[in-house]
Amino acid sequence: MLSRLVSFVVAIGLAAPLSAMAQTADSPYIAPRNEWGQPDLRGVWNFSSNTPLERPAQYADQEFLSDDDVARIRAEALEDIARSDGNSSQGGVGGYNQFWVEGLPLEDNRRSSLIIDPPNGRMPARVAGAPVAFGGLGPDIQGERPVRFAVGGIGKDGPEDRGLSERCLLGFNSVPPFMPSMYNNNVQLFQNGDHFVIFNEMIHEARIVPIDGRPHLPESVEQWTGDSRGYWDGDTLVVETRNFTDKTQSFRGTGISKNMQLTERFTRVADDEVHYVFTVNDPQAFVAPVTVLVPMHKTEDELYEYACHEGNYGMVNILRGARVEEGTWVDSSGN
Amino acid sequence: MKKIVKNSVLLFVALCSLASAPLFAQSSDIPRTPDGKPDFNGIWQTLGTAHWDLQTHASRPGPVVEMGALAAIPGGMGVVQGGNIPYKPEALQKKLENQANWLQLDPIVKCYLPGVPRATYLPYPFQIFQAPDTTLITYEFAGADRMVYMDQPDFASQVDSWMGHNIGHWEGDTLVITVTGQMPDSWFDSAGNWHSYQLVVEERYTLMGANHIQYEATITDPEVFTEPWTISMPLYRRLDPGMQLIEFKCVEYVEELLYGQFRKPVIE
Numbered sequence: 001m002l003s004r005l006v007s008f009v010v011a012i013g014l015a016a017p018l019s020a021m022a023q024t025a026d027s028p029y030i031a032p033r034n035e036w037g038q039p040d041l042r043g044v045w046n047f048s049s050n051t052p053l054e055r056p057a058q059y060a061d062q063e064f065l066s067d068d069d070v071a072r073i074r075a076e077a078l079e080d081i082a083r084s085d086g087n088s089s090q091g092g093v094g095g096y097n098q099f100w101v102e103g104l105p106l107e108d109n110r111r112s113s114l115i116i117d118p119p120n121g122r123m124p125a126r127v128a129g130a131p132v133a134f135g136g137l138g139p140d141i142q143g144e145r146p147v148r149f150a151v152g153g154i155g156k157d158g159p160e161d162r163g164l165s166e167r168c169l170l171g172f173n174s175v176p177p178f179m180p181s182m183y184n185n186n187v188q189l190f191q192n193g194d195h196f197v198i199f200n201e202m203i204h205e206a207r208i209v210p211i212d213g214r215p216h217l218p219e220s221v222e223q224w225t226g227d228s229r230g231y232w233d234g235d236t237l238v239v240e241t242r243n244f245t246d247k248t249q250s251f252r253g254t255g256i257s258k259n260m261q262l263t264e265r266f267t268r269v270a271d272d273e274v275h276y277v278f279t280v281n282d283p284q285a286f287v288a289p290v291t292v293l294v295p296m297h298k299t300e301d302e303l304y305e306y307a308c309h310e311g312n313y314g315m316v317n318i319l320r321g322a323r324v325e326e327g328t329w330v331d332s333s334g335n
Numbered sequence: 336m337k338k339i340v341k342n343s344v345l346l347f348v349a350l351c352s353l354a355s356a357p358l359f360a361q362s363s364d365i366p367r368t369p370d371g372k373p374d375f376n377g378i379w380q381t382l383g384t385a386h387w388d389l390q391t392h393a394s395r396p397g398p399v400v401e402m403g404a405l406a407a408i409p410g411g412m413g414v415v416q417g418g419n420i421p422y423k424p425e426a427l428q429k430k431l432e433n434q435a436n437w438l439q440l441d442p443i444v445k446c447y448l449p450g451v452p453r454a455t456y457l458p459y460p461f462q463i464f465q466a467p468d469t470t471l472i473t474y475e476f477a478g479a480d481r482m483v484y485m486d487q488p489d490f491a492s493q494v495d496s497w498m499g500h501n502i503g504h505w506e507g508d509t510l511v512i513t514v515t516g517q518m519p520d521s522w523f524d525s526a527g528n529w530h531s532y533q534l535v536v537e538e539r540y541t542l543m544g545a546n547h548i549q550y551e552a553t554i555t556d557p558e559v560f561t562e563p564w565t566i567s568m569p570l571y572r573r574l575d576p577g578m579q580l581i582e583f584k585c586v587e588y589v590e591e592l593l594y595g596q597f598r599k600p601v602i603e
Contacts, residue, residue: 167590169584223582316593
């Protein structure tokens with residue numbers, strides 16, 4: 001899928017149509033039907049984005065960007081890519097260069113933020129005392145186990161000190177809900193009449209969603225990716241997920257997912273576009289629910305297998321490196 | 336135009352199956368998808384001991400003292416047609432070494448993706464989501480998955496993977512999946528049966544009724560075996576009310592095994 005970014009850059013460099021591509025809610029588009037007569041959501045969808053989660057202050061109440069805004073943002077993004085191409089984003093060993101980075105959507109998003117509710121496009125306030133921890137590619141941060149964020153860690157005493165994606169437990173862009181991030185922003189959707197499957201390329205995560213009206217699992221059965229049930233609301237497939245563990249966050253570095261109810265809505269708004277709208281509701285983390293709209297664009301490419309754990313020599317080297325550094329490492333030859 | 340013709344054919348097939356016309360050689364009482372194909376959608380599982388040893392074997396003690404009889408390995412009748420796996424002599428040596436060092440070497444002890452065909456007969460359920468173009472098979476063990484691309488015989492493997500490159504087609508009512516591009520690191524069972532990167536697996540799924548599939552896998556690997564060989568076994572539909580796959584992210588359960596030796600020492 002990496003070649004896609006390159007071809008996209010080339011494509012917009014050659015001919016950049018400024019026409020509005022975003023679909024509106026009152027669009028007359030009718031999705032094609034699958035063999036069971038349901039709207040057909042199947043296929044590989046790319047959710048890369050350079051739209052900020054929160055609306056930048058400069059746009060105030062401006063929900064949609066003007067043509068000028070779009071042209072300027074695109075020009076800045078291309079400049080940034082050209083400037084940093086060949087260089088790692090973090091500098092030195094271990095950084096990602098532009099080859100890896102999917103920082104642009106396949107088509108422009110006219111919205112000024114991914115958040116559509118609250119209507120100001122900003123995160124709702126945190127509840128006082130809610131746990132907050134942000135990981136990152138920089139130095140380890142102070143913190144306690146369990147490490148609920150995905151990237152980085154709180155130390156190197158053992159694997160539990162590392163983030164969930166470094167442990168290959170969850171993808172850094174695919175902990176439900178999934179969000180645009182650095183790379184592998186791909187989801188493949190499957191339907192077979194009474195089931196829907198949300199397959200994230202990252203960590204080859206297949207979230208199976210029965211849509212046959214059955215009840216949720218008992219509350220005692222907690223899962224990393226929760227327990228999902230779906231139903232059709234007109235042409236929109238709605239997925240309700242709960243039974244999360246206390247080992248992941250609710251959203252945006254905040255909360256404990258065990259307290260979260262996640263609602264995701266999948267609507268095909270064009271032959272080549274699905275709107276992925278999710279609402280995170282965790283009253284112990286945020287004073288109000290937050291709703292995010294991520295436009296996803298069709299790609300004819302296939303997903304690769306993301307076999308993370310099988311090649312996780314990074315974990316061995318992180319831990320062994322720390323033992324060598326602190327002088328406690330003794331290998332089998334006694335050194 | 337081509338599409339219209341194809342759709343007309345599909346409609347014809349669908350109408351024929353509705354009318355129970357004897358268009359198909361096999362039974363007409365199997366479930367079918369709206370486009371008239373045998374319907375493999377659902378949750379399936381094998382019964383038996385093929386995951387311990389594909390060949391006929393006696394029971395043997397288990398490796399975990401504390402687990403006693405619970406971890407002892409039951410005997411089984413075997414699933415290899417003709418009973419024999421046609422190893423080249425040096426390849427058989429490696430199998431025997433694998434078997435002797437089973438716990439240290441078996442990749443699924445480490446929660447690695449099991450590969451094909453082993454994923455099929457591990458003692459965990461798997462679920463098929465069937466579609467005319469891309470069928471998904473997802474396995475409870477390690478959350479392993481395969482995308483089966485239908486009717487794209489020329490779509491070659493791009494890069495080796497643990498669950499292989501899966502190309503499907505229909506032969507009558509049998510779903511045939513050819514699997515190439517598998518990593519050489521996976522095994523066939525816990526008896527050390529192994530393969531090289533040259534492995535080609537041809538799987539055949541045939542519905543024998545509403546609730547069971549006859550499964551066959553023919554294994555070709557000229558580096559390891561003198562000739563192709565075939566395993567076969569039934570797959571049973573899980574009929575438990577409300578049956579669903581339960582998450583089994585075994586990565587978490589093998590961290591101590593894989594990384595325990597790299598923990599910071601505890602100073603008493």
